[in-house]
Amino acid sequence: LIIVHPKKLSAKSLYAIDQFVLRGGRAMVFVDPFAEEDRTQPNPENPMAMPDTSSDLGPLFEKWGINLVDEKIAADIDTAVRVQFRSETGPQEVEYLPWLALQKENLNADDFITNQLNVINIGSAGSLKQTDGAKTTFTPLIQTSENSGELERGAIVFVRNPADLLENFEPSGGPITVAARIQGNVETAYPDGKPLDASEARAPADEKFLKTSASPINVIVVADTDILADKFWVRFQNFLGMQMP
Numbered sequence: 001l002i003i004v005h006p007k008k009l010s011a012k013s014l015y016a017i018d019q020f021v022l023r024g025g026r027a028m029v030f031v032d033p034f035a036e037e038d039r040t041q042p043n044p045e046n047p048m049a050m051p052d053t054s055s056d057l058g059p060l061f062e063k064w065g066i067n068l069v070d071e072k073i074a075a076d077i078d079t080a081v082r083v084q085f086r087s088e089t090g091p092q093e094v095e096y097l098p099w100l101a102l103q104k105e106n107l108n109a110d111d112f113i114t115n116q117l118n119v120i121n122i123g124s125a126g127s128l129k130q131t132d133g134a135k136t137t138f139t140p141l142i143q144t145s146e147n148s149g150e151l152e153r154g155a156i157v158f159v160r161n162p163a164d165l166l167e168n169f170e171p172s173g174g175p176i177t178v179a180a181r182i183q184g185n186v187e188t189a190y191p192d193g194k195p196l197d198a199s200e201a202r203a204p205a206d207e208k209f210l211k212t213s214a215s216p217i218n219v220i221v222v223a224d225t226d227i228l229a230d231k232f233w234v235r236f237q238n239f240l241g242m243q244m245p
Helices: 011-022 057-065 153-158 162-167 236-240
Strands: 002-004 027-030 066-068 070-077 080-087 092-104 118-121 128-130 137-143 148-153 177-184 215-221
Touching: 011 027, 011 057, 011 215, 057 215, 070 092, 080 162, 092 162, 128 177, 148 153, 148 162, 148 236
Parallel strands: 002 027, 027 215
Antiparallel strands: 066 128, 070 148, 080 092, 092 118, 137 177, 177 215
């Protein structure tokens, strides 16, 4: 099962994913704290409010022992892509901290899903962390370098000069996990069974309902959806010279 940018899924949809994984189904989930490719339009009743372009699987992630850090963007001086932008003094080039070209050393060499890859391009990706007391195994697949830190989502949106981001950036001292494999036995996020619709007095019985996983789950979570966008992959040389929006 491949899940891309799950925004405000219904309880029944989340329940279906929950039970699929508990029954041994494999899943790959792409979430994002700031999806650049999300074209959600502003609310006409509140046009000054920024559209929500984030996604998460909060109730399920909690049971899987993983957390997507809210409102934070992974930044990395060592792997930041150099971009061109127009400044008051003319065209300039500078490393744009939210866009990263992660190399082989940033990829898990022991996991078959990443050990044959040489580069991964990501844009405004999030930060994944294992929750305290998690009973699952959290194996990083894609990480930034040691020279990394987290940027506030608002800084990406409102700071138009990428040089300002670079000038004010202070690495936190350690890699950030952008993708991870989650394995282990977990409990359902819906211990009372299938959720009710507003019009239902009681939900139909689910004969296959599981409270705990039938076997250890095996899920891959990627904290970026823009990794799937054409603009990062059509031509790598064009990606390096991309104009700032």
